[in-house]
Amino acid sequence: MIWKFLNEYRVWYSLYVIMSAFYFLMFYLYRLPLSYFANSLVLNLTFLILITIWQYIRFRRKLLILHNFVYVEELRSLTAPSEKSYQELITKLKDKEGEELLAAKTKTEELQNLIKMWSHQMKVPLSALSLMAQTNKLEGNKVEQQLIRLQNYLDNLLTYMKFSQNKDDFRFEDLSVSSLMRQLIKKYRVSFLAKDLSVTIQGEWQLKTDRKWLSFALSQVLDNAIKYSKNNGTIAINIEDKRITLSDQGIGILDEDLPRIFEEGFTGYNGHQHQKATGLGLYMTKQVLENLNLAIKINSQVDKGTDVIIFKK
Structure with missing residues (x-):
């Protein structure tokens, strides 16, 4: 967690080190008392440490919230402008994900209902063929008629599956x-x-x-x-x-x-x-x-x- 914090704020700490080095160089070149610089540096470091502790606590709390949140409402405690923008983005993504899940669920239910309906319809010619076989009345024309019905039902189902998956093989x-x-x-x-x-x-x-x-x-x-x-x-x-x-x-x-x-x-x-x-x-x-x-x-x-x-x- 500490390394993540330092990595996120590394630019500011690097800037602080560079600025301190410049101030030291100015004191040294102009032969100013270095004790003034040392006192100023200690004071600045004290403030920097206190601010770092406060920022680290906020950073740690933010990461824990982001890691464990389930509902967007749990992010309301993050009030920085950038954090608000992220909340809006997450809300949009979650809404879109919800719509896609609902559409997928609806499509699955429709496909299940379709297959049930097709199964029911295919039972009619199958039952007719079964009855013909049981009564030994397998007349060629009637058998062919039921087979055509079965073939049409299967062709329709396969065609629907292709179109529902946005596939085609046009030649x-x-x-x-x-x-x-x-x-x-x-x-x-x-x-x-x-x-x-x-x-x-x-x-x-x-x-x-x-x-x-x-x-x-x-x-x-x-x-x-x-x-x-x-x-x-x-x-x-x-x-x-x-x-x-x-x-x-x-x-x-x-x-x-x-x-x-x-x-x-x-x-x-x-x-x-x-x-x-x-x-x-x-x-x-x-x-x-x-x-x-x-x-x-x-x-x-x-x-x-x-x-x-x-x-x-």
């Missing part, structure tokens, strides 16, 4: 949007057949983008169209230069839900009513498209259908 290339949509339609063919849905696709758009992430975004839109379409309905895909429009004849979206459909975790009336939504599909779709320099817009009328438009910014 841009020239591709045919029409060809990509046809691949997705082929992937979901079992889901189309299960609801007797017909699909039309026309037009072309040569786009430089990331194949995997655009495929993810389009699959979310197509999956929603299938999910909320009525049996024997039609899904129309119109591709133009710098624009894709996917229209269905499904149950539609309430007007009051439309402004919030891209919010994280928002499911709306349809999601609650049909218990098919996690509230992250469209949120992640919008995030992915923004990273691809694309935008998305949705128009919808209840019981008439929904139009999803993806276009170049």
